[in-house]
Amino acid sequence: MNKLKLAIIGLGNIASKHLPVLAQFDDVELVAFCDTNEARLHSVAAQYGVKQTFVDCKHILAEVEVDAVFSFVNVLNTFSVVTACLEAGRHTFLEKPPGISSAETRQLADLADEHGCLTMVGVNRRFYSSVKEAQQAIAAAGPLVSIVLDAPENLARVRALKFHPQEVIQHWIFANGIHGIDLLRYIGGEILQVQTVNRQWFDEQPDSFGALVEFKSGAIGHYISDWTSPGGWRMELRGRDIKILLEPLEQSQLIQRDGTTKPLPIDDIDLKFKAGFYAQDRYFLDCVRQKRSPEFPALTLRDAVETMKLIEAITGVVINPFSLRKRVFSG
Structure with a gap:
């Protein structure tokens, strides 16, 4: 070969x-x-x-x-x-x-x-074995009812690294938040409508994002991203009499209505490499x-347009790329 x-x-x-x-x-x-x-x-x-x-x-x-x-x-x-x-x-x-x-x-x-x-x-994250196992477990129990994604960001840590220019930090939800938002869309499927509420609490930019996403399947997506509070990313997939908790996203466990829990398998290759x-x-x-x-x-790239549109819907921000780059790269 x-x-x-x-x-x-x-x-x-x-x-x-x-x-x-x-x-x-x-x-x-x-x-x-x-x-x-x-x-x-x-x-x-x-x-x-x-x-x-x-x-x-x-x-x-x-x-x-x-x-x-x-x-x-x-x-x-x-x-x-x-x-x-x-x-x-x-x-x-x-x-x-x-x-x-x-x-x-x-x-x-x-x-x-x-x-x-x-x-x-x-x-x-579309290729995490934990996500694949979670999807299969929910499907086996009946339809997906809702997705809850909690995806905080630590901008203080990002700024302290002094790696990203300010223009990227100002649009961090596009640069890094895309992982969680794309995962929400990947699991939920085609979107019918998005309702959002955002707030600016302590930062020089919005630092609290909330979105309710209605999927064509009937499932509801709940996106929460509070940059004001500590914590890592976590997700719940909720179905009939079960929910799957992914916390962190690389691991998943099945929780049944009677309170019993069972860890779902992880592919060894996801432990060997990122x-x-x-x-x-x-x-x-x-x-x-x-x-x-x-x-x-x-x-x-064609499908990614829809993920970027979802980010724009959640943030209410449509970036002018020309003016952004002009500020970054002009002498």
């Missing part, structure tokens, strides 16, 4: 979680790396035995023939880098978020269609090898 040749653009923290997974696959060859940090570029390339290195994504796309590109660049560079990948005709896996507005995501989806590129957005990454990356690579478009449970 011929190996799939991959190029990696962006070698930061999230790449350090993907690369051990990609290196595990016998049918994959990492042939070229690109990063603007030359010290990191050469260190990571040496670690994985990659000879071809670049500091400009345009050069890696022009000079190296690969079967697919994995883009792990930062939030504000995602649109320009993925645009270059798609215009070069490269099948592309990109880490979330897929741009910083639904309009931007739609532009990328249109580009992918125009150039015949397969795409997939990295929202690994949860969901192995199944997610393998799925995209199989699509590339078989020349077929990713489908559910994957999040394609």
Whole structure:
């Protein structure tokens, strides 16, 4: 079997979680790396035995023939880098978020269609074994009645890292909250309507979000994101006489009406690697090898437009990407 040749653009923290997974696959060859940090570029390339290195994504796309590109660049560079990948005709896996507005995501989806590129957005919680087991348990007991997702954020910690520019922090729900909001949509299905109430308590921006989501199936989604209070993400799936608690999301337990509980199984691969990454990356690579478009449970760029629209509905914010980037990158 011929190996799939991959190029990696962006070698930061999230790449350090993907690369051990990609290196595990016998049918994959990492042939070229690109990063603007030359010290990191050469260190990571040496670690994985990659000879071809670049500091400009345009050069890696022009000079190296690969079967697919994995883009792990930062939030504000995602649109320009993925645009270059798609215009070069490269099948592309990109880490979330897929741009910083639904309009931007739609532009990328249109580009992918125009150039015949397969795409997939990295929202690994769709591929958690804990989530899969929870869905199966609810379905076996009857229809899903409601979803409760509590997804707080700790902006003080994010600011203390001094990694993200202020413009990203101001729109943190797009940059990171997308994981929880997409999971709500993934489990609930097609949306009929969204009702929201947001508040600004202690921060310089809204720091409390509440949404009631009505799904076509009849199920109701409850989204709660209070950035004012401590705690991790937790989710409940509620059905007939049972509910599934995921706290943290990487683990799930079944709770019955009589109070008995039972932990649901977790795939060992989600313990060996960052949860969901192995199944997610393998799925995209199989699509590339078989020349077929990713489908559910994957999040394609076209489907990601709907997730971005849901975030906009919850926040009441539609970002002007041009003005945002102008402030960030102008001298």
